[in-house]
Amino acid sequence: MAKTTITDIAKKLGLTPSTISRALAGNPRIKIGTREAVEKAAAEMGYERNAVASSLRSGKAMTVGIIVPRINRMFFGNAISGAESVLNEAGYTVIICQTHEKVENEKNALKTLSMNRVAGILISHSIESADSSHIREALDSRSKLVQFDRVFYDLPGAKVVNDNFHGAYEATSHLLRMGYKKIGTLAGYMNVSCYKERLDGYFKALSDAGMSRDESLVYYGSILQETGRVSGKKAIEAGCDALYSAGDFSALGAVEAACEAGKNIPEDFGIVGTANEDFTSIMNPPLSSLDLNPYEIGRQAALAFLDGSDEVVKVKTELRERLSSKRNGNR
Amino acid sequence: MAKTTITDIAKKLGLTPSTISRALAGNPRIKIGTREAVEKAAAEMGYERNAVASSLRSGKAMTVGIIVPRINRMFFGNAISGAESVLNEAGYTVIICQTHEKVENEKNALKTLSMNRVAGILISHSIESADSSHIREALDSRSKLVQFDRVFYDLPGAKVVNDNFHGAYEATSHLLRMGYKKIGTLAGYMNVSCYKERLDGYFKALSDAGMSRDESLVYYGSILQETGRVSGKKAIEAGCDALYSAGDFSALGAVEAACEAGKNIPEDFGIVGTANEDFTSIMNPPLSSLDLNPYEIGRQAALAFLDGSDEVVKVKTELRERLSSKRNGNR
DNA sequence: TTGTATGCGTTATCAC
DNA sequence: GTGATAACGCATACAA
Numbered sequence: 001m002a003k004t005t006i007t008d009i010a011k012k013l014g015l016t017p018s019t020i021s022r023a024l025a026g027n028p029r030i031k032i033g034t035r036e037a038v039e040k041a042a043a044e045m046g047y048e049r050n051a052v053a054s055s056l057r058s059g060k061a062m063t064v065g066i067i068v069p070r071i072n073r074m075f076f077g078n079a080i081s082g083a084e085s086v087l088n089e090a091g092y093t094v095i096i097c098q099t100h101e102k103v104e105n106e107k108n109a110l111k112t113l114s115m116n117r118v119a120g121i122l123i124s125h126s127i128e129s130a131d132s133s134h135i136r137e138a139l140d141s142r143s144k145l146v147q148f149d150r151v152f153y154d155l156p157g158a159k160v161v162n163d164n165f166h167g168a169y170e171a172t173s174h175l176l177r178m179g180y181k182k183i184g185t186l187a188g189y190m191n192v193s194c195y196k197e198r199l200d201g202y203f204k205a206l207s208d209a210g211m212s213r214d215e216s217l218v219y220y221g222s223i224l225q226e227t228g229r230v231s232g233k234k235a236i237e238a239g240c241d242a243l244y245s246a247g248d249f250s251a252l253g254a255v256e257a258a259c260e261a262g263k264n265i266p267e268d269f270g271i272v273g274t275a276n277e278d279f280t281s282i283m284n285p286p287l288s289s290l291d292l293n294p295y296e297i298g299r300q301a302a303l304a305f306l307d308g309s310d311e312v313v314k315v316k317t318e319l320r321e322r323l324s325s326k327r328n329g330n331r
Numbered sequence: 332m333a334k335t336t337i338t339d340i341a342k343k344l345g346l347t348p349s350t351i352s353r354a355l356a357g358n359p360r361i362k363i364g365t366r367e368a369v370e371k372a373a374a375e376m377g378y379e380r381n382a383v384a385s386s387l388r389s390g391k392a393m394t395v396g397i398i399v400p401r402i403n404r405m406f407f408g409n410a411i412s413g414a415e416s417v418l419n420e421a422g423y424t425v426i427i428c429q430t431h432e433k434v435e436n437e438k439n440a441l442k443t444l445s446m447n448r449v450a451g452i453l454i455s456h457s458i459e460s461a462d463s464s465h466i467r468e469a470l471d472s473r474s475k476l477v478q479f480d481r482v483f484y485d486l487p488g489a490k491v492v493n494d495n496f497h498g499a500y501e502a503t504s505h506l507l508r509m510g511y512k513k514i515g516t517l518a519g520y521m522n523v524s525c526y527k528e529r530l531d532g533y534f535k536a537l538s539d540a541g542m543s544r545d546e547s548l549v550y551y552g553s554i555l556q557e558t559g560r561v562s563g564k565k566a567i568e569a570g571c572d573a574l575y576s577a578g579d580f581s582a583l584g585a586v587e588a589a590c591e592a593g594k595n596i597p598e599d600f601g602i603v604g605t606a607n608e609d610f611t612s613i614m615n616p617p618l619s620s621l622d623l624n625p626y627e628i629g630r631q632a633a634l635a636f637l638d639g640s641d642e643v644v645k646v647k648t649e650l651r652e653r654l655s656s657k658r659n660g661n662r
Numbered sequence: 663t664t665g666t667a668t669g670c671g672t673t674a675t676c677a678c
Numbered sequence: 679g680t681g682a683t684a685a686c687g688c689a690t691a692c693a694a
Contacts, residue, residue, distance in 0.1 A: 002472070005671060017671085029679055050446070051448070052392070052670090054672055057685075058686085072405060077401075081429065096425070098415065352687095353689085362664085387686090387687080388687075
């Protein structure tokens with residue numbers, strides 16, 4: 001069965017398509033009786049507005065694209081849910097694209113969304129994205145850009161980020177308060193804003209504690225579990241007794257490394273991660289982690305799109321203190 | 332800047348829109364020189380095909396919708412990735428919708444996809460979906476339906492599922508081999524095909540071991556962590572010394588319950604979960620789990636869509652044996 | 663090999 | 679209040 005169109009309804013009711021269109025759009029110029037008749041007929045005939053045709057004619061797309069590195073990271077999954085809750089409410093359909101951290105996939109996603117003439121793009125760029133050029137190229141006046149979590153500040157449009165600086169500052173200060181003396185960090189990549197900001201917060205905490213900036217304490221690179229294991233091993237060999245990790249998976253790897261090195265957590269070695277992944281609370285020992293409130297990040301990103309705002313929105317982080325960083329006597 | 336259209340290119344080259352359309356579509360009737368000129372001009376002018384207009388005119392959408400309960404479950408996240416890999420390769424754009432297990436959201440998602448005239452719908456229905464009626468109503472001849480994981484066998488279209496029966500059979504048999512005597516199960520909801528099939532496999536394993544069917548060993552309900560904790564407690568009080576759980580989160584809850592009851596895992600109490608969530612390998616003790624190969628499920632679902640197949644595809648499960656079910660002396 | 667004419671389903675701009 | 683007409687951008691049957 002082909003879909004019912006407004007023309008079908010028009011024929012049935014002896015009206016014209018224009019009237020049907022107006023009636024279904026709730027245009028006040030239409031007689032109330034007519035509108036009711038149209039709505040009744042539409043329901044009976046199983047009419048569903050053709051969003052494709054509607055969007056083509058009106059030039060207004062009711063679709064928003066979301067581009068993330070991967071949907072199965074707790075952070076991005078929840079950010080998407082937060083954005084969806086706002087966007088669906090406002091009548092938008094959401095297209096989700098994963099880049100798997102590849103800039104090539106990101107370019108394809110941008111192109112796909114552009115071809116589909118979406119009303120807006122919510123993006124958190126891939127690690128491979130060294131700069132903003134490919135995103136700038138994909139921009140046009142029709143679709144609004146909102147960046148979240150990982151943002152390029154040189155691009156137009158709203159940016160919704162965590163207060164990474166203060167979050168990392170708090171995490172590092174917490175480790176200092178717990179009595180750890182040589183605190184390293186698994187820092188991530190410096191082309192990614194959130195990691196850069198966390199590193200700054202980490203350094204500030206150490207500096208406020210009277211410690212001078214020591215680059216040898218910084219382990220750059222991916223925040224995957226395996227990288228965390230390798231870097232964690234190095235940090236331990238270098239004499240670190242604690243780590244602030246910009247990600248939870250790398251923190252998990254560091255925990256493994258510490259165990260392999262015969263360290264007792266948290267007595268000999270303290271760790272705080274970032275993102276508050278589900279597994280952090282069920283690890284042994286449970287991992288302290290900086291909660292990034294991803295659902296709220298997504299919500300704010302969607303709201304920024306709807307408002308057409310151009311601001312930088314900062315969302316607070318919350319440190320979840322668990323056993324991995326709570327040294328005996330300091331609990 | 333408004334987007335470049337084929338008319339713009341036509342004017343610039345002194346040709347007609349039809350020729351441009353054909354040239355860009357790779358129509359062999361177009362002179363090779365013309366095609367190259369068109370491609371060059373299109374690139375220079377930053378042309379991007381308007382997928383909306385194209386889809387309206389041709390009646391063929393290059394968009395596929397995927398409906399899942401939630402994207403942040405490892406199973407669904409990976410299933411989506413698997414489907415995407417196939418669909419993107421074939422030139423399709425993917426729209427992802429979450430139902431959060433609510434039938435109301437599922438109806439909305441179906442409507443959204445229908446309004447967007449997608450070429451196909453890949454769906455794993457919500458727990459609230461008692462039957463297939465709302466999905467059947469949303470069906471039409473234009474879009475192909477493929478169900479995966481949780482399927483209604485009374486609907487047309489392909490179904491891609493795990494071999495749940497044999498998987499659960501294997502998991503339960505494994506517990507029997509490890510010497511557990513009274514094996515209960517956290518069974519899920521019986522309106523959901525995968526849980527129903529797992530329960531059947533569980534019973535078959537017990538029956539093959541000479542044990543009669545005992546409904547008191549079956550704990551129905553959600554497979555959330557909290558439910559698992561409650562049901563696990565009941566199972567322990569009822570004298571069970573092992574559980575096969577149709578989900579990992581409920582298995583996690585059961586582990587908590589066992590610990591709270593002072594049970595030693597795996598000596599006093601054995602557990603096997605399902606889905607092989609990331610956290611299973613880092614739990615203490617590591618949780619044995621039935622791996623469902625979600626990426627392959629997603630791939631097969633996408634392939635079934637592309638092929639227009641109508642078959643039932645079964646994907647093998649693999650039991651990941653970990654400490655939670657390996658009693659001393661049986662390792 | 664290219665051009666002409668038409669229409670996908672809807673909405674916007676006139677007119678009445 | 680409603681109708682007639684055109685147009686969104688593209689693809690395709692039919693001509694040439």
